[in-house]
Amino acid sequence: xxxxxxxxxxxxxxxxxxxxxxxxxxxxxxxxxxxxxxxxxxxxxxxxxxxxxxxxxxxxxxxxxxxxxxxxxxxxxxxxxxxxxxxxxxxxxxxxxxxxxxxxxxxxxxxxxxxxxxxxxxxxxxxxxxxxxxxxxxxxxxxxxxxxxxxxxxxxxxxxxxxxxxxxxxxxxxxxxxxxxxxxxxxxxxxxxxxxxxxxxxxxxxxxxxxxxxxxxxxxxxxxxxxxxxxxxxxxxxxxxxxxxxxxxxxxxxxxxxxxxxxxxxxxxxxxxxxxxxxxxxxxxxxxxxxxxxxxxxxxxxxxxxxxxxxxxxxxxxxxxxxxxxxxxxxxxxxxxxxxxxxxxxxxxxxxxxxxxxxxxxxxxxxxxxxxxxxxxxxxxxxxxxxxxxxxxxxxxxxxxxxxxxxxxxxx
Amino acid sequence: xxxxxxxxxxxxxxxxxxxxxxxxxxxxxxxxxxxxxxxxxxxxxxxxxxxxxxxxxxxxxxxxxxxxxxxxxxxxxxxxxxxxxxxxxxxxxxxxxxxxxxxxxxxxxxxxxxxxxxxxxxxxxxxxxxxxxxxxxxxxxxxxxxxxxxxxxxxxxxxxxxxxxxxxxxxxxxxxxxxxxxxxxxxxxxxxxxxxxxxxxxxxxxxxxxxxxxxxxxxxxxxxxxxxxxxxxxxxxxxxxxxxxxxxxxxxxxxxxxxxxxxxxxxxxxxxxxxxxxxxxxxxxxxxxxxxxxxxxxxxxxxxxxxxxxxxxxxxxxxxxxxxxxxxxxxxxxxxxxxxxxxxx
Numbered sequence: 020x021x022x023x024x025x026x027x028x029x030x031x032x033x034x035x036x037x038x039x040x041x042x043x044x045x046x047x048x049x050x051x052x053x054x055x056x057x058x059x060x061x062x063x064x065x066x067x068x069x070x071x072x073x074x075x076x077x078x079x080x081x082x083x084x085x086x087x088x089x090x091x092x093x094x095x096x097x098x099x100x101x102x103x104x105x106x107x108x109x110x111x112x113x114x115x116x117x118x119x120x121x122x123x124x125x126x127x128x129x130x131x132x133x134x135x136x137x138x139x140x141x142x143x144x145x146x147x148x149x150x151x152x153x154x155x156x157x158x159x160x161x162x163x164x165x166x167x168x169x170x171x172x173x174x175x176x177x178x179x180x181x182x183x184x185x186x187x188x189x190x191x192x193x194x195x196x197x198x199x200x201x202x203x204x205x206x207x208x209x210x211x212x213x214x215x216x217x218x219x220x221x222x223x224x225x226x227x228x229x230x231x232x233x234x235x236x237x238x239x240x241x242x243x244x245x246x247x248x249x250x251x252x253x254x255x256x257x258x259x260x261x262x263x264x265x266x267x268x269x270x271x272x273x274x275x276x277x278x279x280x281x282x283x284x285x286x287x288x289x290x291x292x293x294x295x296x297x298x299x300x301x302x303x304x305x306x307x308x309x310x311x312x313x314x315x316x317x318x319x320x321x322x323x324x325x326x327x328x329x330x331x332x333x334x335x336x337x338x339x340x341x342x343x344x345x346x347x348x349x350x351x352x353x354x355x356x357x358x359x360x361x362x363x364x365x366x367x368x369x370x371x372x373x374x375x376x377x378x379x380x381x382x383x384x385x386x387x388x389x390x391x392x393x394x395x396x397x398x399x400x401x402x403x404x405x406x407x408x409x410x411x412x413x414x415x416x417x418x419x420x421x422x423x424x425x426x427x428x429x430x431x
Numbered sequence: 432x433x434x435x436x437x438x439x440x441x442x443x444x445x446x447x448x449x450x451x452x453x454x455x456x457x458x459x460x461x462x463x464x465x466x467x468x469x470x471x472x473x474x475x476x477x478x479x480x481x482x483x484x485x486x487x488x489x490x491x492x493x494x495x496x497x498x499x500x501x502x503x504x505x506x507x508x509x510x511x512x513x514x515x516x517x518x519x520x521x522x523x524x525x526x527x528x529x530x531x532x533x534x535x536x537x538x539x540x541x542x543x544x545x546x547x548x549x550x551x552x553x554x555x556x557x558x559x560x561x562x563x564x565x566x567x568x569x570x571x572x573x574x575x576x577x578x579x580x581x582x583x584x585x586x587x588x589x590x591x592x593x594x595x596x597x598x599x600x601x602x603x604x605x606x607x608x609x610x611x612x613x614x615x616x617x618x619x620x621x622x623x624x625x626x627x628x629x630x631x632x633x634x635x636x637x638x639x640x641x642x643x644x645x646x647x648x649x650x651x652x653x654x655x656x657x658x659x660x661x662x663x664x665x666x667x668x669x670x671x672x673x674x675x676x677x678x679x680x681x682x683x684x685x686x687x688x689x690x691x692x693x694x695x696x697x698x699x700x701x702x703x704x705x706x707x708x709x710x711x712x713x714x715x716x717x718x719x720x721x722x723x724x725x726x727x728x729x730x731x732x733x734x735x736x737x738x739x740x741x742x743x744x745x746x747x748x749x750x751x752x753x754x755x756x757x758x759x760x761x762x763x764x765x766x767x768x769x770x771x772x773x774x775x776x
């Protein structure tokens with residue numbers, strides 16, 4: 020017992036005598052040791068240890084076709100080396116015929132490097148094409164064009180077409196949904212909660228849909244970019260960032276700022292979440308248009324209008340009870356939720372990349388789930404049961420069903 | 432290898448910009464881009480031009496091919512007659528040496544193939560003798576796999592190269608009498624057969640008749656393919672082992688000159704290959720076992736392992752194409768040109 024005390028005291032003394040610095044140094048060193056050892060191992064393997072591990076006779080090469088665009092009498096393929104080794108493209112074929120090709124900047128592509136293959140070719144509209152790069156080791160990598168169609172060059176005409184598409188599928192339906200606002204203001208509190216649950220149902224469906232899209236696109240991205248990790252990061256980050264934003268704006272100060280303020284903020288957050296989702300939808304539409312994979316008829320526009328009108332409903336539901344927001348808010352809310360669809364079609368049409376699409380969809384999903392969380396919080400503040408009572412449960416299920424059924428009209 | 436590759440590519444760019452434009456009208460991709468690396472300048476690229484622009488770089492020279500001891504052009508006219516000795520009986524004995532070896536070879540510009548070869552190249556050496564000659568073929572296997580040599584023709588069962596597997600480092604001497612005359616081939620007969628043939632273990636075996644054929648410019652053409660990614664389909668088709676070699680390097684012949692081609696089909700995977708001659712007709716001798724012609728035609732179809740002798744001469748000078756009439760093969764490297772020069776008196 021006394022020994023312990025002595026030791027304790029000497030420790031205290033040491034701390035007083037500049038031991039504080041020493042213990043900090045020790046702490047720093049212990050953190051550093053693994054890194055130093057790792058660096059040593061990396062150095063050793065990089066310099067002489069490589070012979071320890073036998074490399075396969077045929078190197079595992081990988082080349083991804085990121086995008087193929089078609090201009091009159093010209094095929095341009097963007098490729099990326101996503102394998103573990105540098106590769107060299109030796110030959111290029113179009114539909115199994117050796118062809119002239121220019122590879123820029125070089126046919127020797129370093130790991131994760133990219134190149135542009137330009138091929139003079141009189142392609143025929145509506146026919147499928149396979150562009151194959153044969154590497155110096157004789158391995159083939161092929162990118163396909165399902166249906167040949169001239170790729171829109173960024174220009175005012177396509178800018179306009181895509182903007183119109185975005186307005187039709189994103190902006191107009193959201194504003195149409197706002198027209199339910201007068202109706203929502205007249206319903207009783209019980210029914211209001213029903214419609215809020217319905218909104219939660221709509222949003223859960225949208226979130227799941229965004230996640231599904233994200234996984235679907237992630238499957239196409241080169242494995243080196245770790246699509247699933249991108250989704251996890253994107254979804255979690257957007258969810259958590261919005262939780263913090265929510266706390267800052269609605270949480271602690273809610274009592275001071277009042278119920279109206281909380282509801283309006285929630286409305287804006289729903290609009291933002293839906294906006295991110297619509298950005299993803301725009302991406303899908305734009306890129307599908309470019310790939311010639313979309314039958315851009317009235318049917319698609321009608322489908323999206325029916326599907327997305329529910330989004331407008333969901334946005335205005337939280338502000339339906341209490342004070343009525345000024346009209347300018349509706350204008351802005353509609354733009355926040357709908358306009359990203361226009362941006363999405365532009366991005367999808369002109370500079371589409373699977374990696375960005377994955378991330379956009381994931382961010383959209385995270386944002387939507389956060390909004391669902393806020394709505395449920397709002398509802399449990401208003402009624403003890405939250406979504407636990409039968410009316411609210413029915414609302415939520417109905418929301419899911421509405422989305423499912425209207426989703427049948429949207430086929431890209 | 433990397434250095435050679437980039438040097439060659441540099442040459443390609445140069446040819447595309449300078450050679451291509453000098454040779455032809457029309458703008459090539461190389462001229463248009465003036466950047467990046469140009470693969471196959473002019474290939475497949477139809478131009479508004481009067482020359483045979485299907486391949487506008489015809490005759491651009493052998494810049495693409497890294498010559499080893501053998502190249503497809505030299506292969507055309509290289510015959511191995513063996514070490515000749517007259518036996519006490521008066522018969523002629525010919526002794527050949529064939530060494531099986533693994534070797535990485537270039538089979539198209541910028542594309543390497545890990546081949547199994549006879550004497551270091553694909554196809555293997557063209558062995559030539561006369562009917563009745565006593566043949567001794569010393570086979571040495573330095574490859575990491577067991578191999579054999581199976582000759583077509585008449586010989587005893589023990590000389591057939593089927594049962595006597597020659598292991599790594601092993602030797603075997605095939606001894607038989609050349610019988611009958613005709614155009615034959617030899618190939619490895621180790622199982623799996625398909626693999627041992629596709630990897631390049633084959634060659635031409637010519638037995639001349641005692642009554643000689645008319646004097647002619649004689650060429651050997653072995654039709655084959657290479658499955659570079661081992662998926663059971665050929666990525667490249669060639670004559671004598673290098674894709675599009677004779678489009679880049681046309682074969683010079685003269686107007687009126689009799690040309691005889693020993694045509695051997697060693698294509699694996701595809702059931703058939705063919706030979707089609709432009710601007711002319713040829714006399715066809717199936718398997719070369721008969722001196723009477725079979726027919727006069729411009730296209731002949733050959734099954735796997737089938738061969739024939741064809742003879743023709745050109746009436747008019749100019750550039751004439753020859754290729755497989757399977758368009759797919761033609762566009763994957765099985766094309767070439769005869770450059771028919773005017774006869775100089």
